[in-house]
Amino acid sequence: MRSDELDFHSLIDFLPETGSISFCGRRAILVHADSMGALRKELVETVGLDIAKVILTRYGFSCGYEDAELLAGYMHPDSLEEFILGGPRTHMFSGIAEVEPGHPEIDHDHGRYRMSGRWRHSYEAEQHLRLFGRSEDPVCWTLTGYASGFASRVLDADMICVEHACEGRGDAHCAWTLMNASDCAPELAGLREYFKPLNIRDRINVLESRVLERTRELEASEQRYRNLIEDLPEMVFALHASGRLLHLNKAARLRLGVSEAQLPTLRLKDLVRPEYVARAAGFLKDIAIRRSTTDIDVVMSDAAGRPFPVRLQVEPVFKDDKIVGYSGLALDISAQLERERALTEYARQLESREQQIQDVINDAVYILDGSGRLAFINARMAELLGTAPEAALGRPVGELMPAASATRIDKDFARRIGGESGQPFEIMLPQGDGGSVLLEVNSALFVGNDTADGVIGVARDITARRQMEQQLAQANRLSALGQFASGVAHEINNPLGLVSGYAEELQALLDTSAGSKDIPQLETLRRGLVTIQQQAHRCKAITDNLLSFSRRQSAALxxxxxxxxxxxxxxxxxxxxxxxxxxxxxxxxxxxxxxxxxxxxxxxxxxxxxxxxxxxxxxxxxxxxxxxxxxxxxxxxxxxxxxxxxxxxxxxxxxxxxxxxxxxxxxxxxxxxxxxxxxxxxxxxxxxxxxxxxxxxxxxxxxxxxxxxxxxxxx
Incomplete structure (x- = not known):
């Protein structure tokens, strides 16, 4: 009979009246795929992955070997090739997987055999994915065992089926190769171990021995841990979920004056000063909500009744995701608080000194934060702005100075923050006396922790300098103009004297001329000569002023x-x-x-x-x-x-x-x-x-x- 002529109904008989099923004349049972999955899960979690693989591979091998013996009597195969192909056919009848076998390569004279194929819809890959998720290695252990057992019986040789692609690790299908066990490459040699008989009792005995040894190691480790905790110089404690003390190490008992006999009657809140009782009680509730390690600072009393500050660091202890207790440390922080106090005082002094230095500096200093608001001004800047230093903090400069000056500072801030370079610039600030001061501003990025936190600016009062520059420029102009005016005055005075003199002579001549007063035209001439003299005298006054302007006043002080x-x-x-x-x-x-x-x-x-x-x-x-x-x-x-x-x-x-x-x-x-x-x-x-x-x-x-x-x- 050919393998493709095998008929499922000819191999199996259902006998419900006797509660049995016959497969190839031998009793068989129906098993749910999920039940096989449950068995796989139990084996993996109980004896480990390797042993579970051995058991399931041996199980498949046995099924394949027995099916080959039974099938020989029913099939009466025409050839060895047909007999080999009967195994995949029977496998499909059992609901194990869809099998696509390749053509078998048979060299009977030398005893060499090989065949490849594919499995689709493997029940075993399906169950492994459902229970464990995607695997890194092939998981069709019973299928490879069945193919190995069936082929070994048919060919009367040690055969091993190797799965090199598997749906259980995400491949599109399962792929396998059946070969002589002796042909396995060195990296596949370990597969032969899965086909050897397994002595479960010995395995269990080894596991029990290991468990016992591990238990003893854990007990010894626990004892060492207890001794270590007991001898620690820090105060260590353990609490019940209710807050009752379960353990207090020696250092804590000596420091707090508590005996071991008192522990069952004490709670955490009984170890702190009365004013901290409510805080300690609420502390445990807070830990239960956070479900993580938490700390709190409280004050305890030592054996002599003296208070001392401690920091409680408490961690919840879980069992089955439920808090069953707490473990913690009580660290004396007296020295730490003293160091912090000293550092705070030192920092305050440094800040005070820095502020004093800034206030003594005659230059005005300001710092703008990242948003362009004032983060600091020294006393001189506050004076120029007409405000108290603390009143300026957090405000934009536009609220404290004229719009033109604020715009210059804001533009410089934008350039600096944008990474551009900046040049000194000038701003004008009005003062309470009605005057104003001219300031030259130099700025730079204000860097903290290697990042730009803002812009710092130094404004120097250049009002006096600018006035001196203007005065110097004025003096230079006056000196040049003085020299020019002196030359002009000397050049004008000579012809001016002649004009005035001739006008005077002409006027005297008219005054002494008989009958000149009776001639109207001569009267007009006389008035013109008077006007000429008046304007000449005026020009003379101007030239005298020019000479006075040009002449250095060498006065005795x-x-x-x-x-x-x-x-x-x-x-x-x-x-x-x-x-x-x-x-x-x-x-x-x-x-x-x-x-x-x-x-x-x-x-x-x-x-x-x-x-x-x-x-x-x-x-x-x-x-x-x-x-x-x-x-x-x-x-x-x-x-x-x-x-x-x-x-x-x-x-x-x-x-x-x-x-x-x-x-x-x-x-x-x-x-x-x-x-x-x-x-x-x-x-x-x-x-x-x-x-x-x-x-x-x-x-x-x-x-x-x-x-x-x-x-x-x-x-």
Whole structure:
């Protein structure tokens, strides 16, 4: 009979009346695939993967060998090839797998045999995936055992079926090769062990021996662990799930004054000071919720009743995912807290010293955090912003300074954070006295922990420097213009004298000519000659001013009582009509120290300022003249109620020939001469607008005591 002619119904008889099934004349049973899976799981978990594989492989081998003996009587195969192919056919009848055998290679004369094939829908791969998931190795142990047993019986040779692809490890199908056992490659030689008889009793005895040995090792290890815990210098404890003490090592018992007999009556909360009892009780509840190691700081009392701080580190103990107790350490943290206190105090001192250093530095320092808000300002920056340092923290700079200055800082911050380089820039901050300061700002990335945390900036007050630069530039301009004016004045004076002289002679000639008064045309000529003389005298005054402007005032300095000097000069100015029509309010601070000045030149400066103030008010109004002592010297201020100085005027008010008066009303040299005079007598002159309206001009004179040699200068 050919293998493909085998019929399932001819091989099996169902005899339900006798409760039996006959397969090839021998009793058989039906077994659920899931039951075989349960057996596999039990074997793997009980005796291990290797032994389970041996048992199931031997089981399959036995089934295959027996089926081959039974099938020989029923099949009466025509050839050895047909007999071999009967095994896969019978395997399929049993519901084991779908088998696709290849053509067998048989060399009967030399006893060499080989055949390959595929299994699909292997029950064994299916069960292994269901119970254990994907495997790294082939798992069709009973199938390979069956093929090995069947072939060994049919061919009367030691045959082994090797599975090299398996659905149980994720392959598309199971693939196998049947070969002589002696043909197995060295790496497959270990497979032969799975076909040898297995002595389960010996295996169990070995396992029991190993379990007993391991138990003794664990008991010894546990004892060593207990001894180690008992001798530890730290305080170690174990708690029941209820919080009752189960164990307290020797160090803890000695430190706390607790005996072993007391342990069953104590709980964790009984070991802490009364004020920490509630915290300790809640601590265990917190651990039960978190189900992880947790710590807490409490205070305990030693055997003498002295309190000491400890840190409890407690870990829950689980059994079957249920908390059955706790183990923990009670660490004395007295030294740690003292170190932390000392470090905190040291850090506070460092911070205080750093703040003091920052406050002493005259430069203004600020730090912007990552979002561009102020994280720090020193005392100088707070002073310039007109706020307290703590009130500025967390605020954008736009809330504390003018929009133009805040915009410059914000743009610089964006460039720095973006990794771009930055150049120094200038900002202007208004001050409470109505003035303002000019600051030069240099910035850099503020780096902490190797990352950019913001931008730090240092703002230096360059107001005085800029004023000095302007004064130097003004002095240079005046010097150049002085030389030019001197040359112009000398060149003009000569022809001007001739014009004036001839006009005077012509006028005298007309006055002595008989009947000249009766001729109208001559009267017109006479008026023209008078006008020529008047304008010549005016030009002469201008050239005299030019010469005065160009000439260095080599004045001798002497000690001057500024208050008394001004009182005397004001009386003279009033008699001369300089202050006619205006009110002059004088406020002289008492006890002024003497100043160094040239009385004649100082009189010229004050006279010019009073005249300009009167002209600014069109000869009507109030002039305020104040004298006070400042940190830099004696300051004289002249204020008026006029229109003040228009924007752009202040920068040029001391320039030669610059005037705001109507044409023909001024030469524009008066304030330039005042500026030159103040430079000569080592003083300073400045101007600005008053908050209540009008302009102010301030003259600063050095005090006699502030100059080396005092009043001896020029004596």
């Amino acid at each position: 002497e000690t001057v009582d500024v208050g008394l000097f001004l009182a005397e000069r004001l009386a003279f100015f009033n008699d001369a009509g300089l202050t006619r029509g205006v009110e002059v309010a004088v406020a002289i601070e008492p006890g002024l120290p003497p100043a160094l000045a040239s009385p004649a030149l100082l009189e010229q400066v004050v006279q010019n300022l009073l005249k300009n103030a009167r002209d600014a008010m069109n000869g009507k109004g109030r002039i305020e003249l104040g004298v006070r002592n400042t940190a830099e010297g004696i300051e004289i201020e002249v204020g008026d109620e006029g229109p003040g100085l228009a924007p752009g005027v202040i920068e040029h008010v001391f320039d030669p020939f610059f005037t705001t008066k109507a044409p023909g009303k001024g030469t524009g040299l008066g304030l330039s001469i005042c500026y030159s005079i103040m430079n000569e007598i080592h003083g300073r002159i400045s101007c600005g607008n008053r908050a209540q309206g009008g302009a102010w001009f301030r003259v600063l004179l050095p005090c006699a005591d502030d100059t080396p040699g005092g009043g001896a200068h020029g004596q």
